[in-house]
Amino acid sequence: MTTTPTVHRTTTVAARATELSKVYGEGETQVVALDRVTVDFPQGEFTAIMGPSGSGKSTLMHCVAGLDSFSSGSVRIGETELSTLKDKQLTQLRRDKIGFIFQAFNLLPTLTALENITLPMDIAGRKPDAAWLQKVIDMVGLSERLKHRPTELSGGQQQRVAVARALASQPEIIFGDEPTGNLDSRSGAEVLGFLRNSVRELGQTVVMVTHDPVAASYADRVIFLADGAVVDQMIQPTADRVLDRMKAFDAKGRTS
Ligand SMILES: Nc1ncnc2c1ncn2[C@@H]1O[C@H](COP(=O)(O)OP(=O)(O)OP(=O)(O)O)[C@@H](O)[C@H]1O
Ligand SMILES: [Mg+2]
Numbered sequence: 001m002t003t004t005p006t007v008h009r010t011t012t013v014a015a016r017a018t019e020l021s022k023v024y025g026e027g028e029t030q031v032v033a034l035d036r037v038t039v040d041f042p043q044g045e046f047t048a049i050m051g052p053s054g055s056g057k058s059t060l061m062h063c064v065a066g067l068d069s070f071s072s073g074s075v076r077i078g079e080t081e082l083s084t085l086k087d088k089q090l091t092q093l094r095r096d097k098i099g100f101i102f103q104a105f106n107l108l109p110t111l112t113a114l115e116n117i118t119l120p121m122d123i124a125g126r127k128p129d130a131a132w133l134q135k136v137i138d139m140v141g142l143s144e145r146l147k148h149r150p151t152e153l154s155g156g157q158q159q160r161v162a163v164a165r166a167l168a169s170q171p172e173i174i175f176g177d178e179p180t181g182n183l184d185s186r187s188g189a190e191v192l193g194f195l196r197n198s199v200r201e202l203g204q205t206v207v208m209v210t211h212d213p214v215a216a217s218y219a220d221r222v223i224f225l226a227d228g229a230v231v232d233q234m235i236q237p238t239a240d241r242v243l244d245r246m247k248a249f250d251a252k253g254r255t256s
Contacts, residue, residue: 192218
């Protein structure tokens with residue numbers, strides 16, 4: 001299959017959170033992890049989510065990706081409102097439309113690297129596009145490791161399997177929670193470059209949580225969270241500008 005470059009349609013929203021709130025616990029121990037967050041993730045765009053530890057980045061990603069329930073507000077993936085879906089439909093939507101790269105790689109220990117990469121498609125009964133699969137595997141540098149099981153791979157290699165797994169089925173939207181957190185800077189740059197190319201050349205939509213200003217600079221836009229709310233955004237970020245913005249957070253954290 002040849003892939004035709006997709007024209008950017010920035011007006012189409014791949015995912016949207018509206019007035020999204022997530023509260024953990026009750027009473028004294030209550031934590032407001034998300035406080036009425038409204039944010040769009042336009043189709044064909046690479047968005048980074050940044051913010052201090054505990055600011056709600058993972059919670060936002062998990063709620064928008066249909067992995068976690070929310071307390072109020074709404075989440076849409078494409079035209080589908082998540083709260084209208086039954087469990088089975090939600091599972092199906094996640095399987096068919098969403099790719100994940102988790103902070104902990106979530107690989108199955110009994111499967112080889114290749115089996116882990118194609119697992120979501122195997123479950124869905126879909127055949128991977130062979131040329132695309134090969135491209136993904138080459139790009140993340142795993143061709144020599146396909147028969148290894150996760151315990152026989154380094155942390156960085158496991159992370160690359162997780163990245164390849166998310167990309168392999170060409171989902172409508174890919175969510176990554178610090179997808180390059182365990183990679184050395186060269187492998188990290190390769191993975192980020194590949195994510196960015198999949199956005200530029202294939203119209204893929206990517207949403208990535210990161211603490212790393214360099215990683216964030218691969219994105220088209222950075223959303224900054226603090227205390228469960230969106231406090232800023234930056235279009236066409238550079239590592240230096242992101243770093244400056246993060247320093248402002250740190251300064252605020254020390255004085256409060
Ligand atoms: N299961 C849970 N029960 C109670 N509180 C939780 C739970 N999960 C997260 N929280 C709280 O919600 C807030 C947001 O957590 P979240 O994991 O989204 O932060 P984060 O921005 O991803 O942080 P990090 O950068 O450390 O990964 C934190 O205060 C956290 O302690
Ligand atoms: Mg997190």
